[in-house]
Amino acid sequence: MGELVAEWLRALSFGGGFNTNVVLCAAILLGVAAGTVGVFSMLRKESLVADAFAHASLAGVAAAFLVRGALTAEGSAPRSMEVLILGAGVSGSLAVGAIGWLTRNTRLTADTATAAVSSASFGLGICLLSIARRAGGAGQAGLDDLIFGSAASMTRADAWTMGILAALTLTITLVASKPLTAIAFSDRYARTTGLRVPAMEALLAALVAAVTLAGMQAVGMLLIVALLVIPPATARLWARRVPPLLALSASIGGLSAWTGTSLSAAAPNAPTGALIVLTASALFVVSLAAAPERGVIAGLLRRARLRRDANAAALRARDARGA
């Protein structure tokens, strides 16, 4: 146990190997980017769209793997990870499109459409994956890592891809934070200011997709949505205005990724994604208990105070009648 803690502290303070540090830096960037983008999707009540996107991306990953396998037999081998990410992006976008279509054109509500499309498309992913497994090949083992995430299996190139994608997403989000804030609160207001709302909606969807794809390998497609949901929700318990909300959410995302990734460097058996998510969850639980207005403790105290005041008022009224 003591060894584990020492090992963890070493990784935490960037005392691990060079590769570990590259992965750690990239993961922190990912956490910061996810925390920032996540604020806007939370404010638009679209948190679970990312979940559907991520679930559906398995089908694209497996399909891309199969197609690439068929092509490389003829000698043209494109680089692996980029092709898989391209496939994931296509199938994830198709699923998000399908959810939108169902919500607009049928009487189904958004939550039903989301649950139905994400589970069915994940089923398709599992089917294609079972074909890919039979087809075999060296890269097939890496596909499983994308489901549950594994920072240990990341090469330096993978970490660079993740870091650059995360940094790019973060930059674009910060540059566009003003119009993104406008559409987060009111489409109609945003339109009156001359903003092209559909374009901004598409931008937000693209940013969410970019974070999801960037984090798939480290965190895994089943848990990446947590990085987009939990840090913004935790920050929301403390912050009332958008700038502090963004700063806090980004810090919490970065801190969770930092702690979780270094923990998994110390204990290679433990899945990275789960450790990152559980760190974020722990911060959320503490905040939910202790936050000043939206916290459980504050809420219970307020309730007790209201009850006491009401009782006191009732007693006074009785005394007044009696007198």
Next chain:
Amino acid sequence: MSEALRTFLTLDLAPLLAVTFAAGTLALLGAFLVLERRAMIGDAVAHSVLPGLVIAFLVTGTRAPSAMLLGALGAAVVASGAIGTIGRFGRLDPTVAIGIVFTTLFALGVLLVETSGARNVDLDLDCVLSGQLELLFWTPPATAVDLLRPAVLATLPRETLLLGALFAAVPALLALVWRPLEAAVFDPTYARTRGTAPRLLRAGLFILQAAAIVASFEALGSILVIALLTCPAAAARLDARTLLGYVTRSCVYGLFAGVTGYLLATRTAPAVLGSSIDASGTVAVCAGTLLAVRALVVRRS
């Protein structure tokens, strides 16, 4: 008995029955989830079953069905309680609360499976996703006549029998409380004035839903459970006019997806692709395709 029939009975009968029973039950109960706009809650509960199973295993040291069922039910209750608390005190949107709870519990389950001894006793992550239908097999009797004897059928795998019992019990229970249930679903206020207890009924319905999710989880895996809870019900919801028609249709769609998907994965796929494909995934795809086709048809007309 012919060789082909014997092979079918040995390898396919138990999983086919398990998928069919589970599909019917989940589609039936999922109809109420979709109607009450709680589809994502079903999704969250299905994800949170995992840590419940692992913790129950770690505490009791066995995979006895009663321990598994209790652990999973406990996790389901914790999940829905946590979603409620986050919404009430934190004043966060329900989608956010659901997203927090199911990812947290799922992450906890993944961590426990990977780091504890549970991994060695076939609670691995693959069977979490797509179940272990392949492991259900049966030693059929020597003659075809024996197939009708209850004592012979009782030797079917435990999962199949459990799902069969649920598939018999759930419609019966629903029929028993049908009128009050109808009122409780559509108009809780009216139901209360009539002296029925809508909250009690809905709590009972939730327990049934959680039990069906838990019972199906081991055999079918999490994806299929969620797909069967939502897709058939969504397809039925598109043009249903009465509650009875809606619920029946959802159940029929579920059964159809279950049988078609299983046969496609184990019969058609080997003929076309040379090997069978994941049966749970195929059933989920069938349920999704059904929804897609119905949505296109209903929209046109």
